[in-house]
Amino acid sequence: MPNDSKYWIVTDLDGTLMDENYDISPAKKTLSLLADLSIPVIPCTSKTASEVRYFRQENGLFDPYIVENGAAVYGISNNDSSEWELILGKSYLELKIILSNLSNEVGYRLIPLNDLSNEEIFDLTGLSNNEIIRALDRHWSVPFLNPPDEIFDKLITLCNNYNVHIFKGNRMSHLLSNLSHKGEAVNKLKLYLNKEDVNIIALGDSQNDLPLLEYADISIVIPGRNGPNKYLQSGIDNGLFRLANAPHAKGWSNSIEEILKNI
Ligand SMILES: [Mg+2]
DSSP, X not given: OOXXXXXXXXXXXBTTTBOTTOOOGGGHHHHHHHHHTTOOXXXXXXXXXXHHHHHHHHHTOOSOEEEGGGTEEEEEOXXXXXXXXXXXXXXXXXXXXXXXXXXXXXXXXXXXXXXXXXXXXXXXXXXXXXXXXXXXXXXXXXXXXOOOHHHHHHHHHHGGGGTEEEEEOSSEEEEEXXXXXXXXXXXXXXXXXXXXXXXXXXXXXXXXXXXXXXXXXXXXXXXXXXXXXXXXXXXXXXXXXXXXXXXXXXXXXXXXXXXXXXX
16 A cells, blocks of 8 residues: 555556566566665556456565556555455446447457457467466456557547547557546546655556556656657657666666666
8 A cells, every 4th residue: 555655656567567578577676675665666557457466466566556558446455455446447348349349340350358269368478377367357448459550540530439449559459448548547546545746657668658658747668679669759759758778677677766866
């Protein structure tokens, strides 16, 4: 549970804190430094609550977490250790019907991740067995295979008719209610915890992080091995976002340690 820290680190996981092999080891030292300083580290990811619960346990994180691209927020109550939940989005079932309507309108079959076989999911994500069970435990967003760019652009223009939006991640796209995104989820969490004055230090690598980076007080873009995501470039060019000096966990650590020196 966040304490009285004046700062929250709100971080994407895939491609940001983790590389393509889900490795965060170059950031471990910085994570324990943040724990020593009692600065909360709040995961903010397209992953499911099941996946993030497991991740937190593995990495000794205890702070609230934002899942399914901002469609839901979870945390542990100080009083009785029960888990609380804030929902911002539409249900999986409702979104799946919308995805199928959008497929018909663009004339291209959009395939939900949850409809793939375990072998296909392994080929796409490298996940297996229990990891797949956790990844498919979705409630408030529908991930689907990335369509070609021209279909993606058409989809974006149709979304308004359904009150949804679509974010493109590295491995797949995500359909969710237009009332939910990563920035709005952080805002909801601040209000819920009565921490409206806290400063948000955000880190992300993809288009789905744009609402988070635009919302944050200090915004850091983590590049991939071939440089930053094209959707984040204009924020870097106009000086709103800082660009980390290395990909993934290494760039994450360098950026956080640089900020810690100054606060
Ligand atoms: Mg990412």
